Amino acid sequence: MPAPRSLRRQNPITFVLAGILCIGFFIFFFSSGDSSTAASGSEKSGIGKTASNVLSPPSLPFRKSKANEPAPAPPIVHYYMNNLTTSRNPVENQETVLILTPLARFYQEYWDNLLKLSYPHDLISLGFIIPKTKEGNAAYTALQAQVTKTQSGTKSKRFKSVTILRQDTESPLQSQSEAERHKMENQKARRAAMAKARNSLLFTTMGPTTSWVLWMDADIIEYPPNLIQDLAGYDVPIVAPNCYQRYYNTEKKANEIRPYDYNNWVDSPTAKELAAKMGKDDILLEGYAEMPTYRSLMAHMYDASADPGTKIKLDGVGGAVxxxxxxxxxxxxxxxxxxxxxxxxxxxxAKMANRLNWESFGLPNYLVYHYNE
Amino acid sequence: MLPLHASTPKGKMHRTAYSNGQAAYPTLGGSGGTFSIQPHKFQPRSGPTSLRNRKLGKRLLALFAFCATVLFFVFPNLRPNLGPSPLSYLTSSDDSQLETVRYYDLNNVQGTARGWEREERILLCAPLRDAAPHLPMFFSHLKNLTYPHNLIDLAFLVGDSKDNTIQLLTDKLNELQADPEPKQQFGEISIMEKDFGQKVNQDVESRHGFAAQAGRRKSMAQARNWLLSAALRPTHSWVYWRDVDVETAPFTILEDLMRHNKDVIVPNVWRPLPDWLGGEQPYDLNSWQESETALALADTLDEDAVIVEGYAEYATWRPHLAYLRDPYGDPDMEMEIDGVGGVSILAKAKVFRSGVHFPAFSFEKHAETEGFGKMAKRMKFSVVGLPHYTIWHLYEPSVDDIRHMEEMEKERKAKEAEENAKKERMDKIKDQFDSKSSDWEKEKAEVQNMVQKAKDEAKQAEKPKEVEPKKEEPTKEEIHEARGAEEKKKPQPPK
Structure with a gap:
């Protein structure tokens, strides 16, 4: 008889599965409705979470249009830049941070540290510029692998958007090795090329919704996960922590730290005199014995026993962090x-910012660490 | 019939139930042996052990499904992102359609002479402030541009506006993008709203007064930098700055400027004037070549001073692009310049990418667009002006002009009034004499009749010579007293 058979099918498992499916559908519909309203709401406030067209600021992720339908006309987007804040409490105010890195070599520790940042990742956009050299290609491949992995991984670790730029370097130095890089005669050309790379990266990736820009060199491999909140907490236009390096002291047979970035300094009368005597196209460099400037270097001001929150005013800054x-x-x-x-x-x-009435500050007792080659 | 009937339900039931690999219908030749409905003949479908296994499997499956569903909906962060595969519709409702990673090669966007062929994108920047009256004109220019519209991205910065600039701009842009022809639609369009709290009025007089210049130029520079830094993308090869109050410009201006393949290039900017002011005038005096005098002057000024061009206070003796114009000159002629005017600048995006901007501080004693030219030169970019390629800025009368125009208007009115009075007088005179002239007409008619009569008589009598003196007499008197009648009288003599 057919009746007993249909009864046999209605066992509890079927009911449970059907129930789950129903609940699932309900949640599905409700959740999708919620997300769409949230998106439109945030667009109104001007801090758009996503863009609807591929033609949009790279600091925002965009929604792909379906392949089979004709692309709609690009929308007219309003950005309310009056509402953009840069405050002491960036997380509360949902302020977006753009982390910019000129990349020549890829260090896994760099990426791991980036992932450890406690600042909400959906407020962080990343930007990289990589030279088109053999070394750059290797770094590009390594970076791409990590980016793909992170951006398809768990949502809480995913960054809001990632922009990767490639560009030919204008003055390709033969080697990015430390000794070659730091030779004084190479410095001007190297740093000019570096400056151009930084500017290219900055002006193409900074969107109308960006509140903060964090410059982070690719060879910075250790810092506290609260870095962004800590630095933003000072609420100053430009702030640089002290950049140190861990090394193995062969004399003392111990792991120690030493200062690395000498570009954070307070100006000195000697340096000003030197500058006054210089030709229009000459530059002052820090950290070279041939050119004693007697500037007060933040690198030498580190005091482990002092207040870690100390802040000093600077006239020159480095780009490490x-x-x-x-x-x-x-x-x-x-x-x-x-x-x-x-x-x-x-x-x-730092000087140009100063001409525009923005001041720079340094944190001598807040350390970040540079890779040791 | 009954037994037959009784046997059929059995067969039917069999048909609906299990076929068990056997034919459901009893074949004609089928024997009772093969077609049996005895229940004990059925094979058990599975053994008790396999049934238990299956149950266990089902339970495990259900448990797993339940866990997966809970994870899927309660912790959406754990959903894997499978990329744009069809499967991704199942895994994550909407963020798979979200593209978060972008790759660009800046070597492809260096800018070339024939950008329209290589599909190079242009960013068109226009800073706006209380610009509503000029927008219709500006949009008609936009529509007329011959450069492929889909390659042009528009960026506006609206700041400190007190009129309906934003509303009008939005409406106009919607209209523009609603064009059914996709080729007519523009690319990315962004409107940035940012108030800088400028105190300076934007009217012509306060805008061009010498004292206000330095501060005004610095805040203009700030607005330009905010606009550019928010709108420049890694896809742009060119950046075009255009003021909204340009009245006449060639539709091909983008291609025309691009063809020169210079890093920074500006046309000559003049403005039309009313006839009493000479018909036309150089407008943009910020495009110039550096002079020794100006460099010497710059050395004497303090760090924050800004030299502004076109004012008697700073006599720089620089050759200005504007004054070198020859209406019949070769429009392709180039001239190296150091300072540039901001009415219409075409620059390669790489200039801005490398950091050149509009200094909002005194850069080599210059700010804004002039400082931009100086900085571009400092970074060894080519900065060029076209003296004989001219676009026309809108003529907005200055306060002096307005006063002058008022005077002229007054004069004109006075003249008109005078003329009216004169006319009235004349009319009066005419009126007065009109009756008389009609009298004269009557008399004339009478005289003519008489003349006719006399003629007839003379004809009859064949004495024509007597008639003429009679006719001349009244004509003379008419001339004396009413000019109007003279003309009517003149054709008389031949008669």
Missing amino acids: LLVKAEVHRDGAMFPAFPFYHLIETEGF
Whole structure:
């Protein structure tokens, strides 16, 4: 008889599965409705989470149009830049951070640290510029693998957007090795090329919704996960932590740290005199015995026992790690690729920001670590 | 019949139930042996052990499905992103359609002489402030551009506007994008709203007064930098700055400027004037070549001073692009310049990418577009002006002009009034004499009649010589007293 058979099918498992399916559908419909309203709401406030067209700021992810339908006309997008804040509490105010890295070599530790940042990743956009050299190609491949992995991984670790630029370098140095890179005669050309790379990266990736720009060199491999919140907490236009390096002291047979970035300094009368005597196209460099400037270097001010929150005013900054309010860059403060008051690149940037009435600060007791080659 | 009937339900039931690999219908030749409905003949479908296994499997499956569903809906963060595969519709409702990674090669966007062939994108930037009256004109220019519209991205910065600029701009842009022809639609369109709290009025007089210049130029520069830094993308090969108050410009201006393949290039900017002011005038004096005098002057000024061109206070003796114009000159002629005017600048995007901007501080004693030219030169970019390729800026009368025009208007009115009075007088005179002239007409008619009569008589009498003196007499008197009648009288003599 058919009746007993149909009864046999209605066992509890069927009911449970049907129930789950129903609940599933309900949740599915409700959740999708929620997300769409949230998206339109955020567009109104001007801090758009996503763009609807591929023609959009790279600091925003965009929604792909379906392949089989004709592309709609690009929309007219309003950005309410008056509502953009850069405050002491960036997380509360949902402020977006753009992390920019000129990349020549890829270090896994760099990426791992980036992933450890405690700042909400959906407020972080990344930007990279990689030279078109053999070394650059290797770095590009490594970076791409990591980016793909992260961006298709769990949602909480995914960054809001990632932009990767490639560009030919104008003055390709034969080697990116430390000794070659730091030779004094190579410095001007190298730093001019570096400045141009930084500017290219900055001006093409900074979107109308970006609040903060964090400059982070590719060879910075250790810092506290709260870096962004800590630096933003000072609420100053430009802030640089102290960049150190871990090394093995063969004499003492111990792991120690030593100062690395000498570009964070307070100006000295000697340096000013030197500059006054210089030709228009000459530059002052820091950290070279041939050119004693007697500037006060933040690198030498580290005191483990002192207040870790100490902040000092700087006249020149380095680019290893640098948190900048986006409005400083928007006003026009960039990295001069030419001698600007006899300064170039990041040091020139501090000077230019200063000309635009933005001040730079340094944190002598807040350490970040550079890779040791 | 009954037994037959009784046997059929059995067969039917069999048909609906299991066929068990056997034919459901009893074949004609089928024997009772093969077609049996005895229940004990059925094979058990599976053994008890396999049934248990299956149940266990089902339970496990259900448990797994339940867990997966819970994970899927309760922790959406754990959903894998499978990329744009058809499967992704199942896994993550909407973020698979979200593209978060972008790759660009900046070597492809360096800018070439024939950008329209290589599909090079242009960013068109226009800073706006209380610009509503000029927008219709500006949009008609936009529509007329011959450069492929889909390759042009528009970016506007609206700041400190007190009129309906934003509303009008939005409406106009919607209209533009609603064009059914996709080739007529523009690319990315962004409107940035940012107030800088400028105190300076935007009217002609306060805009061009010498004292206000330095501060005004610095805040203009700031607005331009905000606009550019928010709108420049890695896809742009060119950046075109255009003021909204350009009245006349060639539709092919983008191609015309691009063909020169210079890093920064500007046309000559003039403006039409009313006839009493000479018909036309150089407008943009910010495009110039550096002079020794100006360099010497710059050295004497303090760090924050800004030299502004076109004012008697700073006599720089620089050769201005504007004054070198020859209406019949070769429009392709180029001239190296150091300072540029901002009415219409075409620059390669790489200039801006490398960091050149509009200094909102005193850069080599210059700010804004002039400082931009200086900085581009400092970074060894080519900066060129076209003296004989001219676009026309809108003529907005200055306060002096307006006063002058008022005076002229007054004069004109006075003249008109005078003329009216004169006319009235004349009319009066005419009126007064009109009656008389009609009298004269009557008399004339009478005289003519008389003349006719006399003629007839003379004809009859064949004495024509007597008639003429009679006719001349009244004519003379008419001339004396009413000019109007003279003409009517003149054709008389031949008669």
